Amino acid sequence: MMKPVLRVLAGEPVWPPPIWVMRQAGRYLPEYRELRAKAGSFLDLCYNPALACEVTLQPIRRFGFDAAILFSDILVIPHALGQDVRFVENEGPRLEPVTSAADLARLAEVVPLERLAPVFEALGRIKGALPPETTLLGFCGAPWTVASYMIAGKGTPDQAPARLLAYRDPEFMRALIDRLVAASTAYLVAQVDAGAEAVQIFESFGAALPPALFGPLSLEPVGRIVRGLKEARPHAKVIVFVRGGGPNLRRLVDAGIGDALALDWTLDLAAVLPGIPARIATQGNVDPLALIAGGAPLDRGVDAVLAAARGRPHIFNLGHGILPETPVEHVEHMVRRVRGV
Amino acid sequence: MMKPVLRVLAGEPVWPPPIWVMRQAGRYLPEYRELRAKAGSFLDLCYNPALACEVTLQPIRRFGFDAAILFSDILVIPHALGQDVRFVENEGPRLEPVTSAADLARLAEVVPLERLAPVFEALGRIKGALPPETTLLGFCGAPWTVASYMIAGKGTPDQAPARLLAYRDPEFMRALIDRLVAASTAYLVAQVDAGAEAVQIFESFGAALPPALFGPLSLEPVGRIVRGLKEARPHAKVIVFVRGGGPNLRRLVDAGIGDALALDWTLDLAAVLPGIPARIATQGNVDPLALIAGGAPLDRGVDAVLAAARGRPHIFNLGHGILPETPVEHVEHMVRRVRGV
Numbered sequence: 001m002m003k004p005v006l007r008v009l010a011g012e013p014v015w016p017p018p019i020w021v022m023r024q025a026g027r028y029l030p031e032y033r034e035l036r037a038k039a040g041s042f043l044d045l046c047y048n049p050a051l052a053c054e055v056t057l058q059p060i061r062r063f064g065f066d067a068a069i070l071f072s073d074i075l076v077i078p079h080a081l082g083q084d085v086r087f088v089e090n091e092g093p094r095l096e097p098v099t100s101a102a103d104l105a106r107l108a109e110v111v112p113l114e115r116l117a118p119v120f121e122a123l124g125r126i127k128g129a130l131p132p133e134t135t136l137l138g139f140c141g142a143p144w145t146v147a148s149y150m151i152a153g154k155g156t157p158d159q160a161p162a163r164l165l166a167y168r169d170p171e172f173m174r175a176l177i178d179r180l181v182a183a184s185t186a187y188l189v190a191q192v193d194a195g196a197e198a199v200q201i202f203e204s205f206g207a208a209l210p211p212a213l214f215g216p217l218s219l220e221p222v223g224r225i226v227r228g229l230k231e232a233r234p235h236a237k238v239i240v241f242v243r244g245g246g247p248n249l250r251r252l253v254d255a256g257i258g259d260a261l262a263l264d265w266t267l268d269l270a271a272v273l274p275g276i277p278a279r280i281a282t283q284g285n286v287d288p289l290a291l292i293a294g295g296a297p298l299d300r301g302v303d304a305v306l307a308a309a310r311g312r313p314h315i316f317n318l319g320h321g322i323l324p325e326t327p328v329e330h331v332e333h334m335v336r337r338v339r340g341v
Numbered sequence: 342m343m344k345p346v347l348r349v350l351a352g353e354p355v356w357p358p359p360i361w362v363m364r365q366a367g368r369y370l371p372e373y374r375e376l377r378a379k380a381g382s383f384l385d386l387c388y389n390p391a392l393a394c395e396v397t398l399q400p401i402r403r404f405g406f407d408a409a410i411l412f413s414d415i416l417v418i419p420h421a422l423g424q425d426v427r428f429v430e431n432e433g434p435r436l437e438p439v440t441s442a443a444d445l446a447r448l449a450e451v452v453p454l455e456r457l458a459p460v461f462e463a464l465g466r467i468k469g470a471l472p473p474e475t476t477l478l479g480f481c482g483a484p485w486t487v488a489s490y491m492i493a494g495k496g497t498p499d500q501a502p503a504r505l506l507a508y509r510d511p512e513f514m515r516a517l518i519d520r521l522v523a524a525s526t527a528y529l530v531a532q533v534d535a536g537a538e539a540v541q542i543f544e545s546f547g548a549a550l551p552p553a554l555f556g557p558l559s560l561e562p563v564g565r566i567v568r569g570l571k572e573a574r575p576h577a578k579v580i581v582f583v584r585g586g587g588p589n590l591r592r593l594v595d596a597g598i599g600d601a602l603a604l605d606w607t608l609d610l611a612a613v614l615p616g617i618p619a620r621i622a623t624q625g626n627v628d629p630l631a632l633i634a635g636g637a638p639l640d641r642g643v644d645a646v647l648a649a650a651r652g653r654p655h656i657f658n659l660g661h662g663i664l665p666e667t668p669v670e671h672v673e674h675m676v677r678r679v680r681g682v
Binding site for chain 1: 498501504505508509548549550551552553585586587588589590591606607608609612613628630631633634638641642645660664
């Protein structure tokens with residue numbers, strides 16, 4: 001019998017909905033923190049197949065989630081292309097900014113997949129260790145989201161440096177996005193070959209793009225990755241994570257990009273889902289802060305998702321990544337409530 | 342004859358549309374930087390009627406904008422209530438956090454308007470100095486936006502500390518919001534009495550609220566302020582600035598709050614305006630980064646707004662505050678292009 005997450009991604013309503021949690025392998029878990037402390041740098045952990053496998057499996061063992069998502073980071077792509085990438089504890093990623101054609105020329109034209117071999121090895125190990133009903137997810141960042149880090153060298157409010165450069169040097173921006181489309185497509189194909197059954201593309205920063213830039217920088221590049229992956233590996237399923245619920249979401253729905261759309265916590269599913277055709281599955285969208293709070297706010301958030309998603313192909317999830325302060329018992333409670341046990 | 346901005350706020354399409362720019366009195370102007378350097382702290386400047394008047398008038402003299410907006414800050418309300426508020430150069434506001442009923446009890450129950458007397462004196466001076474066709478705007482922050490600063494003590498990504506507290510202690514949050522509704526209403530009434538012809542309420546942070554919190558924390562409190570102001574001063578006009586264009590915007594439109602909605606730069610006006618009844622005026626929404634870039638991206642942004650807003654009651658503006666790096670010549674160019682001169 002087909003795995004629940006894959007049934008939903010094929011358009012079938014499954015009840016109770018399968019559940020996993022964005023960033024489920026992470027700092028809120030004591031067993032993750034223990035392993036993390038021994039693992040060297042964050043990138044060392046991402047590139048250690050045995051440890052990346054172990055970390056990926058931790059939340060599956062603890063909560064029996066219906067999907068395991070590869071433990072990695074969206075910035076392994078710029079790193080593999082040759083950009084200097086570091087993760088500074090409590091601050092986030094720091095990159096040597098790429099802001100000109102000359103900077104871009106110093107990066108690899110075609111992503112050297114051999115540099116990402118540990119990721120593929122981790123996927124193989126995870127696949128071999130997962131329970132038979134658990135779906136293995138790969139992922140990458142959407143080109144605009146990744147480009148915004150590559151240009152600013154760090155996370156920035158509303159991605160202002162990248163957005164300004166998109167206006168000032170559209171040719172450079174097109175070249176950078178094209179480089180990332182090709183690299184991401186090759187990366188996802190290789191993830192599928194290594195064992196990923198579905199992939200999620202994280203467009204974490206699409207919401208701050210003005211309408212004139214959303215098309216060329218987000219909608220079209222993500223669409224090209226999805227088409228490229230599906231041409232190469234027709235059975236691969238794709239979830240696209242989007243932030244914000246304005247006209248950009250409408251354009252994504254109308255373009256029919258992806259087998260599922262992962263929706264953030266700001267959307268009222270009861271209002272939004274009727275506007276999404278049933279052939280597009282959905283995923284989400286409890287507020288990660290309601291999960292930290294627990295109690296009545298969490299129950300109300302869980303119940304609102306369940307009520308709105310009933311009868312639709314929907315994967316239960318948070319509307320953004322789980323936060324380090326989250327009590328593990330609240331996650332247990334959420335899983336039980338979703339499963340009605 | 343009625344001033345162009347007031348005609349638009351009364352529902353009349355005016356062509357070319359009147360224009361002003363959010364944060365138009367600010368660091369992108371050399372004459373502002375010069376005065377700012379001599380003025381002491383940022384709050385000193387806000388509370389100095391002669392200097393606040395002068396700063397407010399600077400962009401009117403230079404560009405002939407159709408509206409002058411009082412030079413001040415949304416955090417004068419917590420400051421007047423007794424919270425410690427400082428502005429740290431290049432970092433932003435820092436407040437002594439208010440996170441409990443005990444903290445709130447240390448603040449004034451009713452805003453002592455006499456502490457804000459310099460603001461009202463500034464409004465009177467500005468009113469006396471403005472050209473007859475220029476509308477004088479007052480403003481305040483929306484309760485949720487102000488509360489998010491009061492709770493976290495600074496600006497925070499997605500207002501996580503305030504959002505978490507809203508789940509954990511809804512009673513405190515309600516009390517804080519109620520305090521701010523009352524203070525903001527009294528403050529706006531006094532601004533109108535001092536000479537403001539219309540006011541803008543800045544809900545800069547409504548977009549990160551989940552649907553269950555948007556109603557009680559944003560929609561309803563802003564609605565209460567607008568109703569309270571209009572009951573006290575029926576001729577006062579209100580513009581509500583919102584971020585994001587999802588279902589929350591729809592709820593605001595359906596609730597009919599405000600004479601005008603100021604829309605941010607992420608919205609495609611051509612897609613959004615047809616869904617807003619013509620009795621609600623609109624304002625916006627060029628990307629402030631397109632204004633920095635200038636050239637073709639700016640012209641395209643200006644033209645898109647003009648094309649979408651033609652025939653509607655619309656006030657031309659940016660979709661967010663003008664940034665310090667903005668070249669003054671680009672502002673001049675935008676004004677000429679909007680006015681067709």
